[in-house]
Amino acid sequence: MLNLAVILRESAEARPAAPALIHNGATMTYAELDARSDAVAEGLRARGIHPGDRVALQLPNVPDFPVAYYGILKAGAVVVPLNVLLRAPEVAYQLADSGTRLLITWAGTLADAAKAAAECGLTEVYVAGPAEDPVHPFTDLMAPVTEPVTLYETEPGDTAAIVYTSGTTGRPKGAELTHFQLYMNADIPGRLFTIDPDDVILTVLPLFHVFGMSSAMNIGIRFGACLSLVSRFVPQQVLATIERDRATIFDGVPTMFGALLACPELDRYDTSSLRVCVSGGDSIAATVLDAFEQRFGVPILEGYGMTETASTITFNEGPDERRVYSVGRPVWGVQVQVWDEEDRPLPPGRDHVGELVTRGYHTMRGYHGKPEATAEAFRHGWFHTGDLGYADEDGYLFIVDRKKELVIRGGYNVYPREIEEVLHRHPAVAQAAVVGVPDARLGQEVKAFLVTRPGSDPSADEIIAYCRERLAAYKYPRLVEFRDDLPLSGAGKVLKKLLT
Known part of the structure; x- marks a missing residue:
């Protein structure tokens, strides 16, 4: 017992x-x-x-x-x-x-x-x-x-x-x-x-x-x-x-x-x-x-x-x-x-x-x-673990990267896919990609890159407010950038490493 x-x-x-x-x-x-x-x-x-x-x-x-x-x-x-x-x-x-x-x-x-x-x-x-x-x-x-x-x-x-x-x-x-x-x-x-x-x-x-x-x-x-x-x-x-x-x-x-x-x-x-x-x-x-x-x-x-x-x-x-x-x-x-x-x-x-x-x-x-x-x-x-690192000769471990898409904002784990799913439910959003960008105070900030549907013209504030109503305060993006298209790989996946 x-x-x-x-x-x-x-x-x-x-x-x-x-x-x-x-x-x-x-x-x-x-x-x-x-x-x-x-x-x-x-x-x-x-x-x-x-x-x-x-x-x-x-x-x-x-x-x-x-x-x-x-x-x-x-x-x-x-x-x-x-x-x-x-x-x-x-x-x-x-x-x-x-x-x-x-x-x-x-x-x-x-x-x-x-x-x-x-x-x-x-x-x-x-x-x-x-x-x-x-x-x-x-x-x-x-x-x-x-x-x-x-x-x-x-x-x-x-x-x-x-x-x-x-x-x-x-x-x-x-x-x-x-x-x-x-x-x-x-x-x-x-x-x-x-x-x-x-x-x-x-x-x-x-x-x-x-x-x-x-x-x-x-x-x-x-x-x-x-x-x-x-x-x-x-x-x-x-x-x-x-x-x-x-x-x-x-x-x-x-x-x-x-x-x-x-x-x-x-x-x-x-x-x-x-x-x-x-x-x-x-x-x-x-x-x-x-x-x-x-x-x-x-x-x-x-x-x-x-x-x-x-x-x-x-x-x-x-x-x-x-x-x-x-x-x-x-x-x-x-x-x-x-x-x-x-x-x-x-x-x-x-x-x-x-x-x-x-x-x-x-x-x-x-x-x-x-x-x-x-x-x-x-x-x-x-x-x-999904985390990348190496060990030295004495067994001490060094972390060199986190999970590929993980954003750590102020110590909280933020997963882009969850935010992208919310963004895709917005009627004006055709494509969405979320990444972490460097932030002096929080370590990383959440940024969303969006391609809008034809005839739609949402503002960044509108998108942020939409997410804020549906996500915890530490998750929703504070930064939004609109683009004509997102960089894609040959397999059709968004190349997030090209988004900053």
Whole structure:
């Protein structure tokens, strides 16, 4: 039996009065977090949620997220974390695809969530946060408890969470992450970070994303550390929170480090409590890494992971063992190889770039309801990441490119095909191609190249507004260029490398 929620129960029993969460200056102890998640577990059971049922969780970084997350797990149900930026059609797809039976959402996302739930025929919707007369407040889901609830006895290979990630087709796929996989991805990386109960982890990475969920929240709870929750990345707010809560660890994506460096009020804040920073989600520019380490006086340790691997695949183990500009070496129990286009291992060396493949405890159970996609991803028993890189003679890995069409905007993965499908539904659009273009602040910006239908003359603003209504805020294109035609290959495919 291994229910992931055991990490909370053990920390609560070891240090009940210790702070587990800080949000806007208010503290929740481990005993309180354990008890409140117990109340959620009892409430779910009282409402007919059975082990294995899906419960969707659409919340920003507020205390209600871990309260609900561990409560769902304690009941033996499966967490389906949803991005708070998704619009109604996107939410509806993920609710229906996962088979969600109950949704916990945030007041700020209620409008789209309610539309999505109605489309799916989902009536069990609970709302956290300050809402105007919500039908079902989140507090109504909590049942009274007088003693710690018994954790449902899940098997290590049972699904704990279904986290959606788009593939190269742009259609979201639900990666089934197991209790054992998530436990190990909290335990092993946490030991590498040397996390201890005195640490305060500045948690601004979204908890609905696997990086924040696994590499911040689960790691922190596993080792009894304190999570300092920040709901939205604003440089001044992050810096002020580091100073107020004496944060020792900051996990971020490269654009966050650049934004903190560029903050005009940086010198006003005391960040001397930081002892280490962790960067993931994309390769960090060498200039940003060097400048940040010099200015803040702490190392940035890079790692590499994916949703399908519950975050960590490789990591630089510490300031003395790291290889700057690499994403480190495989963590304990994980194997990584570099394969050519014929699925043959390549030798180490900068001249031997290929696809990174991996296997170990860290890989997902599979894509929910998609056996063909799962089989393709696990060819020859190895998970194919779709990312290109090489290894040096000492086993350190270097990422040189991402999936061919992937755009990483401010740390969020944006898949052009999904946007192109929306654009093609516009009556004035005959052809559409979406690419990422360099952006000094976000790393990449989304740009759409369009060929319009005869007699149509839409404006760029009209196209952008059309997409904004149908896509999450981080996905829709900010740049639109109209062309008479798009460059095509002999096979009729758009040559995106010619579009800039």
